[in-house]
Amino acid sequence: MNSVQSALLIEDVRLTPLLVADPPLLNTQGVHQPYTPRLIVEVVTRGGVTGVGETYGDTAYLDLARTIAGALPGHPVSHVNGLAHLAEQVCGGSPTPDEGVDAAGLRGVRTADKLRLSVVSAFEVACLDTLGKAVGLPVHALLGGKVRDTVEYSAYLFHRWAEHPAGGERDDWGAALDPAGIVAQARRLAGEHGFGSFKLKGGVLEPDLEIAAVRALAEAFPGRPLRLDPNGAWSVDTALYVVGQLGGLLEYLEDPVSGTDRMAEVAARGGVPLATNMCVTTLPEIAGAFARAAVQVVLCDHHYWGGLHRTRELAAICRAHGVGLSMHSNTHLGISLAAMTHVAATVPELHHACDSHYPWQTEDVLTARHVFDGGRLTVSDAPGLGVELDRERLAALHRRWLDDDGTLRERDDAAAMRRADPDWVTPPVPRW
The missing domain is CATH 3.30.390.10 (Enolase-like, N-terminal domain)
Structure with missing residues (x-):
């Protein structure tokens, strides 16, 4: 050696x-x-x-x-x-x-x-x-070289409270529990970061209220791509009802129902592209979902798939099967966002703006925060990821x-909800 x-x-x-x-x-x-x-x-x-x-x-x-x-x-x-x-x-x-x-x-x-x-x-x-x-x-460059100099990201919209019921950091966003609140949130994210597409985390309110929020977004941002993600909370009938109400307003509907079987039924009957980061998250799950045309867009996530190389392998499989590709996000810091941006820059067919929670994260471990320009991040050409701790x-x-006494070392959204509502139980699937 x-x-x-x-x-x-x-x-x-x-x-x-x-x-x-x-x-x-x-x-x-x-x-x-x-x-x-x-x-x-x-x-x-x-x-x-x-x-x-x-x-x-x-x-x-x-x-x-x-x-x-x-x-x-x-x-x-x-x-x-x-x-x-x-x-x-x-x-x-x-x-x-x-x-x-x-x-x-x-x-x-x-x-x-x-x-x-x-x-x-x-x-x-x-x-x-x-x-x-x-x-x-x-x-x-280690992944084969970039095919784009910038990567587009989407505004990630949430129904939210003004503050946590017990403890936590405060911000100035206020509550968003109705269509007006969601539109105001979207306007601020678009104004501060330049996002041109919008994804609403659904499955929180009754479907008619979330339909109203998407319609309000369509009116406020005419022609902009809109997405809705209820995390599998709906039944097939509810999903089809929502599709009927929203028609062509949605770029895609993400995981409206749980499981490949239900996704395939909604895809066959609904006429709106379905995306997933729930029923296709590993290689063995691909064959059944693609064979049944259960999903039209896979939201890749290098955390789920085991890294950047495997994300590129997933992209190649999607390309071979004519399935669209975008990118999923969970609560993450700037290191993950840098990694997401590098791999996204190397994928030829990235059909939709990527998700990112990053604008919601007020804390980071980097010397400089990532800055979106027109909803995009510039792909760094510095050695490595181009970030510094x-x-x-x-x-x-x-x-x-x-x-911490161990209470917060496990993510548990249901436990957090019980701080406000002691009787809260994670709803069964489907919820509606």
Whole structure:
């Protein structure tokens, strides 16, 4: 082994769990907690180069990350294709479904495989960031090169409260619990960030109220792409009713019902493109969904799929089957947004603006926040991801995690809702 190869061996891995402020955004399961757990991964080479990655920070993810981190020293930072296999070897276990448990993202049935891939994604991004810095290339170049200089993002709209019922950081957004509130929210996001398309998180209010919100958006922003995502909260009949009411106003309807069977029925009868980040989140789920034309748009997410390379593989499969592609988002910081932007820049057929929660996140661990211009992010050509950790902010958000009694270290939207309504029970599916 020569000196260059030796310098690219992993010397150390650092894991820093955080609690990050999150607004009181509503979904069908409840409300976001005042703080959400995230995990920052740092990979350090023998040559002294450090790269960063990010993923979910709940205990199940953190435990897997600690096991994988212990196995990485001595491995070349460039061997990202072997990360998933290494993780499976050292973590053990089979992908046994845990019915009815959400994996911190309203993503359908939780399995050991999904958890493992979500953790692997952070290590893969950290390794690519490290390798890019070591050789002087941006991450998009390591993925084959960018095909666009900017990536478009969509405004993510939420029904929300003005503040958390107990604790948490305050903001100046106010409540949004009716069509007027949603339109006001959209106007502010468009004004501050230039977004040209809008996605409403549904499944919160009765369907007629959410229909009214979409109609109000269509009137306020004529001709702009609109999306509605009730996270599988509706029955087939309700989904078809909504489609009948909204007609051609929707760019696509995201996960109106739960499961491939119901999605296929709505797709066949509804006449509106259906998107998903719930019934297609792993490779084995693709064949049945595509064969039955259950989805017309897949919302990729490098956390779910195990990294940036696997996201590109998913994009190729979608292209081969004539299925559209966009990008899903969950509560994330700037490291994940940088990774999302790099991989999105390399995908030729990115048919729709990508989702991002980032405008809702007031805290970050970077020295400089990402800035949207006309709803777009410029793809960085700096080595690696093109971001730098703010060590002081990282330490402060980690101290918050250390000081927590464990209550907030697991994302639980239903538990957060019970702070306001002690009788709240996560609604059954379908909810309407």
